[in-house]
Amino acid sequence: MKIALLGYGKMGQVIERIALERGHEIVLKKDEFSTYDGLSTADVAIDFSVPTAAVSNISSCFNANVPVVSGTTGWLEHYDEMIALCAAKNGGFISSSNFSLGVNLFFEFNEYLAKIMAPFDHYKVDMEEIHHDQKLDAPSGTAISLAKGVIKNSNYSNWTLDTAKENEIHIEAVRTGNVPGTHTVTYNSEVDSIEIKHTAHNREGFALGAVIAAEWLAGKHGVFTMKDVLNLNSK
Known part of the structure; x- marks a missing residue:
């Protein structure tokens, strides 16, 4: 699976390592100074950026027809706007305050x-x-x-x-x-x-959960939660 990493801080680097260990390919590592070149080639994107970048990152994914998993917090005043854009673009989206x-x-x-x-x-x-x-x-x-x-x-x-x-x-x-x-x-x-x-003892649990969510989301359309990923909605 080809993954775009939106945000390449400490969490992004742990996600990269775990994704590579699970056999995936990283096609974009975006930080605040780089562009979205390569995003359209991704099967799924994982956003662990900062609140001021989240809306731009998520919007760019929907516009590029790339499903996105977002673990960034602090931007939820724009959540309904992003849900509407996801529906308009027939995108795939999981946003969670914590992917562990x-x-x-x-x-x-x-x-x-x-x-x-x-x-x-x-x-x-x-x-x-x-x-x-x-x-x-x-x-x-x-x-x-x-x-x-x-x-x-x-x-x-x-x-x-x-x-x-x-x-x-x-x-x-x-x-x-x-x-x-x-x-x-x-x-x-x-x-x-x-x-x-x-x-939490380290960042590993957050990163692994995000990669598992990305694996689950690839190829899907709609708005989902970690309850869907973990099959907890029927519990």
């Missing part, structure tokens, strides 16, 4: 726990996410996805980085060192606490 297989299973655990905890309103939900100090957005896209998973299955209506109101989930965003990503969801009461936690 473990994190996507964690998303499922989180929603299940939220569902069974919903009747017990004496528990208050809090979240913490810890990332390296070079991460541009806060809270992380993964933390927002976790909060949305709780909101969908409970009486909570919003999340906040500030002091939470009664129907809000507080997210504590910590930036320190070289932490790849740690996410914790805690249900606190006066008598006990229930906690689920995912800790």
Whole structure:
């Protein structure tokens, strides 16, 4: 399979190595100084760039008839616009806040726990996410996805980085060192606490998941999620 890499930072380089190990060919490695030459020859593109480049990268893929997997976060105010363009161009698209297989299973655990905890309103939900100090957005896209998973299955209506109101989930965003990503969801009461936690040890899991998503998406048309890739929609 021929892959275009849109964004060639630390994640892009790990994705390149894993893609090559799995027998794929890299036909474009785009950074902020290069062009899209070679994009039209790709079977699929993987976008791990920066928020300011994501819309241009994704649009270019749709216009070149190349399905795209995007792991860039911080650009979702343009998400509906990109979905409309995908439909207009009959493109293929997967966007995820986190492609790690473990994190996507964690998303499922989180929603299940939220569902069974919903009747017990004496528990208050809090979240913490810890990332390296070079991460541009806060809270992380993964933390927002976790909060949305709780909101969908409970009486909570919003999340906040500030002091939470009664129907809000507080997210504590910590930036320190070289932490790849740690996410914790805690249900606190006066008598006990229930906690689920995912800790990434390196970038390998994110990169492998993105390549697996690209392998799954190649040749498909439509908008999909990692639930489709992992066959979790029927669970």
